[in-house]
Amino acid sequence: MQKKAEKQRQSSSPQDILKQLYRTMLRIRLFEEKTAELVQKNEILCPSHLYIGQEAVATGVSASLRKDDYVFSTHRSHGHYIAKGGDLNALMAELYGKVTGCSRGRGGSMHLSSPEVGFIGSSAIVAGSIPLAVGAALAFSLRKQDRVSVAFFGDGAVNEGTWYESMNIAGLRKLPVIFVCENNLYSTHMPVSECLADTDIHRKAETFGMSGYRIDGNNVIEVYETAKKAIDAARRGEGPALIECMTYRWRGHVGPNYDIEKGLRSKEELDEWIAKCPIDRLEKQLLQQGLLTASEIQRIRSELKKAVDDSAVYAKKSPYPDEKTLLDNVFKES
Amino acid sequence: MQKKAEKQRQSSSPQDILKQLYRTMLRIRLFEEKTAELVQKNEILCPSHLYIGQEAVATGVSASLRKDDYVFSTHRSHGHYIAKGGDLNALMAELYGKVTGCSRGRGGSMHLSSPEVGFIGSSAIVAGSIPLAVGAALAFSLRKQDRVSVAFFGDGAVNEGTWYESMNIAGLRKLPVIFVCENNLYSTHMPVSECLADTDIHRKAETFGMSGYRIDGNNVIEVYETAKKAIDAARRGEGPALIECMTYRWRGHVGPNYDIEKGLRSKEELDEWIAKCPIDRLEKQLLQQGLLTASEIQRIRSELKKAVDDSAVYAKKSPYPDEKTLLDNVFKES
Amino acid sequence: MAVIQFSQAINQALYQLLEKDPEVFLIGQGVTSPWYVGGTTLGLVDRFGAERVFDTPVSENGVTGAAVGAALAGAKPVLVFPRLDFMYYAFDQLINHAANWHYMFGGQLSVPLTIWGIVNRGGEQAAQHAQSIQAMMMHVPGLKVVMPSTPYDAKGLMVSAVTDGNPVMYIDERWLYQTKGEVPEEMYKVPLGKGVVRREGSDVTVVATSYMVLEALKAAEALAKEEHIDVEVIDPRSIKPLDKQLLLSSLKKTGRFVVVDAAWQTGGVGAELSAIVASEGFDYLKAPVARVSLPDAPAPSSSVLEKVYYPTSKTIIKKVKETVVR
Amino acid sequence: MAVIQFSQAINQALYQLLEKDPEVFLIGQGVTSPWYVGGTTLGLVDRFGAERVFDTPVSENGVTGAAVGAALAGAKPVLVFPRLDFMYYAFDQLINHAANWHYMFGGQLSVPLTIWGIVNRGGEQAAQHAQSIQAMMMHVPGLKVVMPSTPYDAKGLMVSAVTDGNPVMYIDERWLYQTKGEVPEEMYKVPLGKGVVRREGSDVTVVATSYMVLEALKAAEALAKEEHIDVEVIDPRSIKPLDKQLLLSSLKKTGRFVVVDAAWQTGGVGAELSAIVASEGFDYLKAPVARVSLPDAPAPSSSVLEKVYYPTSKTIIKKVKETVVR
Ligand SMILES: Cc1ncc(C[n+]2csc(CCOP(=O)(O)OP(=O)(O)O)c2C)c(N)n1
Ligand SMILES: Cc1ncc(C[n+]2csc(CCOP(=O)(O)OP(=O)(O)O)c2C)c(N)n1
C-alpha cells in the first residue's frame, strides 16, 4: 500500500498528485474524526491533540519526501505520521495503549514512530524534536547522502530557545533540513501575539541565512509546491528552509472539544476557518476540473472510512502489553 | 567619588562628558594592565578575562545610567563593574580571593557584584545573565519605575537560545532593558562566522520588535550617543533595544597572552585593532579640541595609575576569608 | 475551620500573598487559564490584574531567568511550571543562577523566588509528562524543596516559600488537588524543615512524600487491621531542609525504616534518607532499610503498564511486611 | 606496554574509534582547539578532517539535540562538554530525549551517543565552573554513567561507551589528565558495570569515584602505615550500571563502608551507594556507613576556601578512622 503510494508519487502526473493529496488529507481527517469519537466514548484514554483543519500541511510537505527521508514531529502528530505513510492500525492501537501500537503501547498519542517509513518519532516537549531533525540532517550531510529531514512544529515552538539554536546550526552548516511551522494562531490557550514580539515567523529565517516562506497552510497545492522547491533544494545541498504555514486547528488544544465554551476563542473565528477547509477546497477543484466525479469521491471516502473503522476494530481487539515487559527496553541490549 | 561622578554626569556639559568618558576608559585600561601583570606574576590566581581594547563599550553605555539602574555582566566583567562605578579596591581584592573583595572572595574575576552602585552581578555561563537583566526590567516595569536594566554580553551569547528567549520576552512586554552586544569577533577560539549563520547580529532585533544598531564599539562617543538614545527611550517606556558594538579584545580569551602564538588569529589583525585603540582616539580628539593638555593627561594618568596601584596594595594586604565561613550564605537567613 | 480542597488552599495562599505584598506576582504557563493548573489560580487575574498575574510564552529558561532577575530587583515572584518535565529547559537558570547568586556574591544579593512545579503523572501521558524530579532539586545547594501532602500544608508551605527570601521549589501533585482538609482562613506559615508524624506507630517508620503520604496511611491502616503491624507514618513536608531529628527519633522507637517516594529509585530522595539513617541512625536499625519508589524506567503510556509502574499502598504493604519479618 | 597520560589514553581511544568506524564523529566546544579540552583531541582534526571533528557554536541544547538526532540516523557521535556546568542548558535533550527515545518507542529506535563531560574544578574558578553532577545523571533511567580513574580505563571505557548503542555519560576529571599508566596500544573495552578492587584490604571498604580513587589509595597507604588499618579500595568505574556485587562482597569481608565522591553530599552518588549497602548489605554492616563528599554549598573562588571545600586523602583518613573506631 505504502509502496504503491511511493511509486505513484515518484512517477506521477500532476493529476495523480492532486488525487493523492486529496486521499491523504481525507485519510487524516477521517482518522481524526474517529479518534475524537473514541476519546468521547472513553475508548481512548491518552491525551490526544487532533490535527483536524491542518491536514494540508503534513500532506503537502510529505508528498515530496522519500521513505528514507526523516520526519520528526510534536504532540500533535497523527497527521504527520499518516502523511509519511505510517500504518493506521498501528497508530490506532497506540492510542488504545496496545502492544500492537506503533510504539508498542509505550508512547501513546504524543509519541508515535514508524522507523520503517522514516517517521522517527514525535516529542511532546515543545520544540524538542527540532534539533533532532537538524541532527539527522547532519548525519545525512556527513555521509554525503541526498536525504532530507523535516521538523514539523507549531508557532509555540518559536518561543523556545532551542528553535533558534536549531535554525542557526542548520543555517551555519547548510544542512538538508526543512523547518515546517504550522502557525495555527494558538499555543494552548495563548494567541500567538501574546507569545511573540513579532509574529512574522517566516521573517526570522533570513537572520539565519536561509529562505523563509509564509504560505496558506490550508491550500495543499501551495504547500506541496513550496515544500517541493525547498526539499529539492535541500536535497541538492543548497541548505535548509523555513516554511510557515498559516492554518488553524478546529478542535481545542487537546481532545475533541472546541474551546469555544471555555471562551478561549470566538465562534466566528472558528467558523471562518472551517469555511477554509483544506479538503473541501481541493475537493471542489477536483470536481470542477473533472479529475474526480462525485461518485468516485464517495467511493474513496468509504474506502478510507472502512480502513479507519477497521483500525479501531484492530486496536480494540489487540492485546495490551504484558506487565512483565515494563522494564524492557530501558536500554538497548548489545 | 562615585557620587561626584554621578552628579557631574547629570548636569554636565558635552566637554565634561568627554573628559569623564576618557577617565573611565583609562581607569579600566590601567586596571586591566595591572591585572595582566599580576596574573603573570601568579599574584592573581583566578581565571581573568581582560577587557583591554573594549573599554569604549562599557564606558559609553554606563555614562547614561543612574546608580539605581541595573547592570548585568559576563565572564569578562571588570570593565562593566568599573564603568558602573564599582570600587577598585574591592575589585582587586576579589581577584586576589580576599574577604574584602566585592564578592567576599566567593566569586573571583567572573563573579563581581556591587549592589550599592547597581552592578547586580556577572555570570560565567554564556548568555546566563541576559534573562536576569530582562527580569530586573520586568520588576521595574511592574512597579512603573523609570529605571533601566542593561545586559552586557559577547557575540558568543547570540549562539544561545536563552538570548533569543530574552529578546522575545523583552520585545513582547516592551521592557526597559538594553541589550549590549560586544561583538569582538571571537567566542573563545571560534570566529563569529563559524558560530552564526548570519553575523549581522543587530538585524535580529527587528524580528523581536525592537530597534537594533550596529556601531563602532571603539568610538566611545558613538557608543555614548547611541546608548543614551536607547536608554532614554527605554526610560520613557518605549521598550528595549539592541546595540551591537563592533570591537576587539587585544588579549587572548583568558589571561594576559595574545593568542597569536597559538595561531588562533593573525598578528596583522591584532595590530589593525590596536591601531583603533578607543582611548588613543579620544585622547587625540581631546588634545586637538584643546579640552585637555598633554600635561593634564599626564596628571590624570598618574592619578589613575596610583589608584590602581593602591588597589593592588590594598588587595594584597587584605585578609583571606575565614575557612569557617565556607558554609555561610548558602541560604539567606530570615 | 473551613474544609476545602488542596487546589483551593493553594488558591487562598496565592490570593492572600498577592493581597498582602505588592512585590508578589504570579507568572507562568497557564496562570490565567481556567484549567491549565488545576483551578489553583482561578480568579486571581480578575482580582489582581494582568500586571501581577500573567502567562508567558513557552520559553522556560528565559522566563525563569526573568523571574530570578525580578527577584534580584526585590520582587517576590511565584513561577509556575505546570509539569516538572518542562523544567529541564530551565535548569541553567535554576541551578547556575537562582541557587548560586546568594553564595557566589558573598551574601550580598538574594533571590526570593518560589518555583512551583506540578507533578502531573498517570493518565497515559507517558515519559515526558509524568516526571517527579525532586531528587535533582534536593541535590542542589541553594535550593530548598518542599512537598505538601495536605491542604493545610499546601497553604502554609506556599506562604513560607514566598516569604522565605531564598529560591524555594514548591512541588505538589495533581493527584492531591481534589483532596480535602481543614484550612484556616487567615494567612499562616508551615515552617520549612519541620516534618510531622501523620500516624503514630511502634513497629516500623514509614517516611513518605507528597501524595504517597496518603498511600502510606492507607497501607498503615490495612497493616494494623490485617497484620497487627503498627506503622508510624512521617511526612517530612520539606525535603530540604530535612527534619532529620524527627526521622531519627521515630527510628529510635521502631528500629525499622521504609521510605516512600514516587520517583525513580536510583539516586532518589529515598537514597538520601536511607543514607542518613544508615549513618546517623545505624544503632537503632534492626532491619535493612527499604525503599518504595518508581522503577528505573521512563513512564510508559498504556494504563496497563502505568498500573505496575506507579507504587500504591499495596507496594508499601509488601515492603513493610518484608521489613518487619526480619 | 606503553605508559602514557590519561589525556593521551582518551586521545588514543578517540583516534582508534574514528579510524575504525566511519559513523563515529567528534563534536563539541573545543575539539579543534589545541588547549580547550586538555590536549585530549590533539591531532584528530588533522587526521580525520573537519567533517568528523568539529567545533560548535555555544548552543548546548541545540547541539546536544543535533547529536541525538544524528545518533537516531545511525551515527555514533561523541559529544564533548568541556565542563559539566554547561550541561544544564542541555538537560532537556539529554533527559527528555536521548534517555527516553529507546523506551518511549518500544525499543524500535536507539541513541548510540557518548556524552563526554569534563569536571574541571579548583583553580579559583568558582561556582559555575566546577560542578560534578554525576548524581543527577545517575538518577535518569536510560542514561549510563561511567567515571574512569586510570588511563587504562579512560581508554577502555571510552571504547565501550561509543560502541554501547545507548546514551552513555562519560565523566572524567581534569585533575586526572596528567596521571600516567599502562595502556595497551590496541583497541579494547572495559565493560560497563564492572568495578575493580584497586587495593585489597580487610578492615574497611572504601568506594571512591574518579579522581577520588587516587586520594583513597593515598589514604589507604597512610592508614596502613600509621594506623594499621587495612583499607580495601574499590573503584566502581561505572556508576550506572553499578557493580553491586563487588561492593557487597567487599563489605561482607570488611563490615565497614565509606563512600567517597567529590560532589555535593545531599542526594549524591554516596547516598545511593549507602542506601544499597543499608538495604542489601545490612547484615554485614558492623558500623554506620560514612560519606566523604563536598559540603552542600556552591564552589567558592578563593583558594583558601577551595582548600576546605574539596575533600582529600586527609578527609578520607578522618572518616575511615571514625568508622573503624566503632
Ligand atoms: C517545554 C514544554 N513546555 C510546555 C508544554 C505544554 N504545551 C504542550 S503543547 C503547547 C503549545 C504548543 O503550541 P504550538 O507549538 O503552537 O503547537 P499546537 O498545539 O498549536 O499544534 C504547550 C505549551 C510542553 N509540552 N513542553
Ligand atoms: C554555557 C557555557 N558554555 C560554554 C562556556 C565556555 N565559554 C566561556 S566564554 C566563552 C565564549 C564567549 O564568547 P563571547 O560571548 O563572544 O564573549 P567574549 O569572551 O568574546 O567576551 C565560552 C564558550 C561557558 N562559559 N558557558
Ligand SMILES: [Mg+2]
Ligand atoms: Mg499553535
Ligand SMILES: [Mg+2]
Ligand atoms: Mg566575543
